[in-house]
Amino acid sequence: MDLSRCSLNSVTVRSASLPQLIDLASAHGFGGVGLWRDSYAEHGVDDAARRAAAAGLRVTSVCRGGMFPQPTRTERARAHDDNRRAIDEAHALHADCLVLVCGAATARDLAMARAHIFDGIAALIEHAAAAQIPLAVEPMHPMMAADRSAITSLGEAVDLVERLDSPWVGLAVDTYHVWWDVALDSLMTRAGARVHSVQLADWVLPIHGQLSSRGMPGDGHIDMPAFVDLARRCGYAGMFEVEVLSDQWWSRPPADVARAASRALAAITEPAPAAP
Amino acid sequence: MDLSRCSLNSVTVRSASLPQLIDLASAHGFGGVGLWRDSYAEHGVDDAARRAAAAGLRVTSVCRGGMFPQPTRTERARAHDDNRRAIDEAHALHADCLVLVCGAATARDLAMARAHIFDGIAALIEHAAAAQIPLAVEPMHPMMAADRSAITSLGEAVDLVERLDSPWVGLAVDTYHVWWDVALDSLMTRAGARVHSVQLADWVLPIHGQLSSRGMPGDGHIDMPAFVDLARRCGYAGMFEVEVLSDQWWSRPPADVARAASRALAAITEPAPAAP
Secondary structure (H helix, E strand, O other), X not given: OOHHHEEEEHHHHOOOOHHHHHHHHHHOOOOEEEEEHHHXXXXXXXXXXXXXXXXXXXXXXXXXXXXXXXXXXXXHHHHHHHHHHHHHHHHHOOXXXXXXXXXXXXXXXXXXXXXXXXXXXXXXXXXXXXXXXXXXXXXXXXXXOOOOEOOOOHHHHHHHHHHHOOOOEEEEEEHHHHOOOOOHHHHHHHHHHHEEEEEEOEEOOOOOOOOOEEEOOOOOOOOHHHHHHXXXXXXXXXXXXXOOOEHHHHOOOHHXXXXXXXXXXXXXXXXXXXXX | OOHHHEXXXXXXXXXXXXXXXXXXXXXXXXXXXXXXXXXXXXXXXXXXXXXXXXXXXEEEEEEEEEOOOOOOHHHHHHHHHHHHHHHHHHHHOOOOOEEEEOEOOOXXXXXXXXXXXXXXXXXXXXXXXXXXXXXXXXXXXXXXXXXXXXXXXXXXXXXHHHXXXXXXXXXXXXXXXXXXOOOHHHHHHHHHHHEEEEEEOEEOOOOOOOOOEEEOOOOOOOOHHHHHHHXXXXXXXXXXXXXXXXXXXXXXXXXXXXXXXXXXXXXXXXXXXXXX
16 A cells, blocks of 8 residues: 555554654655544644644544443533543544544443443534534444443444434444454445544454454454455545554554554555556 | 253363263252363263263253364365264254354455355254254354354354254354344344354453453343343243353362352343233
């Protein structure tokens, strides 16, 4: 893949400072960066926006809003306020979207969690529209159902987004979370232009935990070229973000990780455009 | 739950010998045992059948057949032969079903794996019918898609079983694998009488691997009473098997684990039958 159409997510090089992240993305020819909120907490969102713009890097995503299911009304209101701040930050960064990690059930009640997620997103739409920031629901791998998100499949996420029925609510699709799904092709087709973010990470064995067992694209069991092709055929026109949460990669210097990430993406062959 | 309607799976007390497993199941009042094939490898299947019958224990499942996707025709033929032997063993044990762990993709090709799984099961139906042993497709958690099974959701498994359309092909449903599914209720309704085995294990955090991170029913994030109620409402008339693959429990004496399992099942309250 052409790296100018790819983005380096901050968590891939988690120990890098914001200036170092920007430098690494630029040096390797990435077209953008994805920013976890902690990546710019020290420097501030305005400084981050200036640095990205000065380097010619697009901010392809901000991570994260969400965490809608909360045990009390007070805590849900607090989550709502934090989500509004996340939208404001994404606005300041001219980001392509705000990724929503929707949150897990409390008290073993998945149905209740899902209702809180629907209501929580609905309550954010007006603010997202005013800020011109699409909200991108990220279906998470089912192994994160107990601690990250009750939205556990692409099908469920597409259903949710269709029910919310707003131009400001779409999807973030990460290979790591959805690759196993027998209906992946048809669901990506249904998702179509509602996909605001595509992230790449590979499934490597053995896993050692639900969060940070991921591999560089190409190192694992996911057919990455097929997925990239699928996303393009379904109308995704944005950048491909490399987001590898990996204890193994995190133990190495950020410069090494950025180099490995750039090589991994460059090695993915995109199919030639169909003949006219 | 009434333990006479519950079954103790051999892998829950993995280090127990076959006689010890039978003794533990009897002592705690279980109505049955589920047998992994390694549990009777030393004593032989006929001895296992005699011991279970003598103790008044039903064999609720034999685990496992499956592993259909193989890189070569020769290896697929070998898997087929092994699956025929597994059916013969289940017959000798008068087991309720043979559980199929269908196998993972080779060479990153999930579609090919699924085709091999369909063909592999279809090729076993005649032998299963002759032996009067239902084959029970077990959908596995998506985190096992790369090493255990390309059948990653209950919906996919129900579709597969419906397409195979034989009275000798049904389902094994384990809470641990399917609890996260937004469509769980409707899928269990569709599965209905095709469910030949229901297994219980809980989701406990953090996981430390894809295979043996499970918890005793009641110790984790799954609403067990709701699931047991759902299975009964959908027409499941068989026993509930406790199958806990857990490095933590495996480090303890089998007698302690069997006691904990019996208490865990006894603590699950079944709803009163609806008034007539």
